[in-house]
Amino acid sequence: MNQAYRFIKTRDAVMRGIFLLCAAFSVLALGCITLFLLANGLPFIGRVGLTNFFGTTWHLSSGAYGILSMFVASIYVAGLSTGMGVALGLFTAIALYKFCPKLAVPPIRQLINLLAAIPSVIYGLFGMIIIVPFLRDHVSPGGVGYGILAASLVLSIMILPTIVSISLDALNSVPRNYYEGALALGATSEQSVFRVMLPAAKSGVLAAIVLSMGRAVGETMAVIMVIGGSPVMPTSLFQSVRTMTANIAMGATELSGDSATALVATGAVLFVFALLLNVSFSMLSGGEERGKKRTQKTGA
Amino acid sequence: MAKNAHKRQVLKYAFARSTAQTALLLTLVALGAVVFFILVRGVPHVNMQLLFGNYGRYPSIKPALLGTLYLVVISVSIAAPLGIGSAIFLAEYTKSQSRFVRIIRIATETLAGIPSIVYGIFGYLVFVVALGLRYSLIGGGITLAIMILPVIVRSTEESLLAVPLTLREGSFALGSSKVRTIFSVVLPCAASGIVTSLILAVGRVMSESAVLILTIGMVVNKMPNNFASPGTSLALDVYYFGSHGYPEQAAATGVVLLVLVVVINILATILGNIFGKGELAHG
Numbered sequence: 236m237n238q239a240y241r242f243i244k245t246r247d248a249v250m251r252g253i254f255l256l257c258a259a260f261s262v263l264a265l266g267c268i269t270l271f272l273l274a275n276g277l278p279f280i281g282r283v284g285l286t287n288f289f290g291t292t293w294h295l296s297s298g299a300y301g302i303l304s305m306f307v308a309s310i311y312v313a314g315l316s317t318g319m320g321v322a323l324g325l326f327t328a329i330a331l332y333k334f335c336p337k338l339a340v341p342p343i344r345q346l347i348n349l350l351a352a353i354p355s356v357i358y359g360l361f362g363m364i365i366i367v368p369f370l371r372d373h374v375s376p377g378g379v380g381y382g383i384l385a386a387s388l389v390l391s392i393m394i395l396p397t398i399v400s401i402s403l404d405a406l407n408s409v410p411r412n413y414y415e416g417a418l419a420l421g422a423t424s425e426q427s428v429f430r431v432m433l434p435a436a437k438s439g440v441l442a443a444i445v446l447s448m449g450r451a452v453g454e455t456m457a458v459i460m461v462i463g464g465s466p467v468m469p470t471s472l473f474q475s476v477r478t479m480t481a482n483i484a485m486g487a488t489e490l491s492g493d494s495a496t497a498l499v500a501t502g503a504v505l506f507v508f509a510l511l512l513n514v515s516f517s518m519l520s521g522g523e524e525r526g527k528k529r530t531q532k533t534g535a
Numbered sequence: 536m537a538k539n540a541h542k543r544q545v546l547k548y549a550f551a552r553s554t555a556q557t558a559l560l561l562t563l564v565a566l567g568a569v570v571f572f573i574l575v576r577g578v579p580h581v582n583m584q585l586l587f588g589n590y591g592r593y594p595s596i597k598p599a600l601l602g603t604l605y606l607v608v609i610s611v612s613i614a615a616p617l618g619i620g621s622a623i624f625l626a627e628y629t630k631s632q633s634r635f636v637r638i639i640r641i642a643t644e645t646l647a648g649i650p651s652i653v654y655g656i657f658g659y660l661v662f663v664v665a666l667g668l669r670y671s672l673i674g675g676g677i678t679l680a681i682m683i684l685p686v687i688v689r690s691t692e693e694s695l696l697a698v699p700l701t702l703r704e705g706s707f708a709l710g711s712s713k714v715r716t717i718f719s720v721v722l723p724c725a726a727s728g729i730v731t732s733l734i735l736a737v738g739r740v741m742s743e744s745a746v747l748i749l750t751i752g753m754v755v756n757k758m759p760n761n762f763a764s765p766g767t768s769l770a771l772d773v774y775y776f777g778s779h780g781y782p783e784q785a786a787a788t789g790v791v792l793l794v795l796v797v798v799i800n801i802l803a804t805i806l807g808n809i810f811g812k813g814e815l816a817h818g
Contacts, residue, residue, distance in 0.1 A: 250717075254624035257619075258625060260684075264642075265642045268657045271657055271661060272657065324562065327555070327559045327562040331559060334552050335559060347566070349801075354793075357773065357792065358569060360573065361572055363782070364572070364785075426544075455748075480650065480745070483655070483656065487659070488753060506653045516648065
């Protein structure tokens with residue numbers, strides 16, 4: 236009897252230890268990623284010099300590893316695609332929230348969730364076979380389809396599902412009596428949505444913006460298929476350029492030695508950038524909301 | 536005067552409203568166009584040579600189908616136990632306020648926000664360079680496992696927390712130990728949610744390509760022999776064919792990938808719905 240009890244006790248303790256190890260694995264993995272990237276990237280940046288690394292010339296055979304033009308291209312692409320995606324996505328969420336037939340909402344949501352799962356290479360391929368030729372033949376002044384505009388268009392379509400569903404969730408989580416209160420004060424339905432509900436859902440919408448910006452900065456495959464790839468400073472929307480992610484992926488299969496380390500250093504910069512976005516995301520979506528969700532769940 | 540101002544207000548909001556409706560339409564058209572054009576360009580080129588032919592004069596995705604299967608098996612069989620164990624620890628063993636739990640949670644969320652190409656570099660540094668495995672499916676699979684871990688942890692934790700506390704108390708009252716309660720009461724109740732999250736993780740693995748370009752070598756024309764061979768995946772093939780002068784084959788591969796991903800997601804939704812209702816009925 237006593238022995239059986241001791242056996243169960245030990246088993247409980249052992250299993251708890253195993254679960255604990257599983258949970259600690261995430262921390263370990265994050266630590267390893269940080270360590271490997273920084274330990275390989277930072278010494279390289281130190282060795283070639285900050286002015287070289289953050290310079291504008293990327294010319295491997297002469298030892299110039301400047302990623303500034305790619306950094307700038309990344310910012311342009313992320314800014315432009317988030318701008319277009321958010322403008323369209325936010326209004327779409329508003330329309331789904333109040334200004335479209337009630338019956339149509341669940342199927343549209345299902346559809347949009349499904350579209351969120353489409354692999355990014357497929358968006359990239361769509362950009363390559365449809366958007367780039369279209370821009371080249373009808374829009375671009377110089378006859379170049381590749382470039383920042385093509386990449387931004389592809390990415391803005393790609394991040395639409397994310398923006399729509401997070402914004403719609405944010406709107407839905409605003410208490411309904413705000414809306415009714417506004418109506419009671421004599422506002423029209425449109426006024427209550429745009430002036431009361433939308434401001435109340437602000438933090439959720441901001442979270443959607445930061446999240447989609449993170450995706451736009453970090454996206455690789457959809458971008459390299461439409462960006463062109465020349466490591467030059469962007470001066471036009473229709474010009475072959477290269478983002479940081481594209482720089483890593485394009486060099487990946489061919490390079491070795493210092494050039495490969497330069498890619499790792501690019502990755503380290505990207506990593507730090509993503510961390511910053513991540514921190515601002517978790518500050519925006521806040522501990523308070525998650526806390527609320529948790530108490531609701533455990534209370535049920 | 537006041538009447539004019541009122542009129543302007545009404546007009547302004549009518550405009551805002553129709554802008555929103557136009558945006559909804561545009562969103563649906565844009566997303567629909569992606570699917571539509573991939574299908575139109577790709578479906579005519581889905582044929583036996585592409586699917587199961589030998590890689591020769593014309594490309595074939597046979598190596599990619601096998602490679603994708605390898606990657607799914609490797610990554611899910613690593614990430615599933617780790618993720619479920621991790622979620623059990625978070626949901627069953629901890630008060631949500633302790634410092635250690637906060638660290639784990641922050642780590643998981645940070646992992647979820649890292650761009651996939653950064654995972655790719657990590658995988659390259661660890662498996663290709665440090666461990667000297669060269670480009671291999673196993674290296675890519677393990678890197679993918681780390682990438683899908685946060686997804687599995689989060690959704691498993693949610694399904695565990697959705698299991699009513701009374702079931703656990705009932706089990707304890709009957710004299711079961713904690714471990715017994717977890718394995719014979721909590722996990723079976725949360726099984727549908729966990730399976731759904733695993734299915735979605737499979738979808739993520741199949742869609743991912745940036746990680747793989749740095750870790751498995753994108754060898755499109757050879758069948759992988761074993762876990763340690765270099766290889767390719769469906770998503771990588773779409774990129775490779777697209778950027779090496781086979782846009783039709785790329786679109787056709789895209790169709791195959793699209794169908795697989797959509798089937799997987801619909802499967803997950805259906806499963807979630809069926810079991811979700813079942814849980815409500817006896818919960």
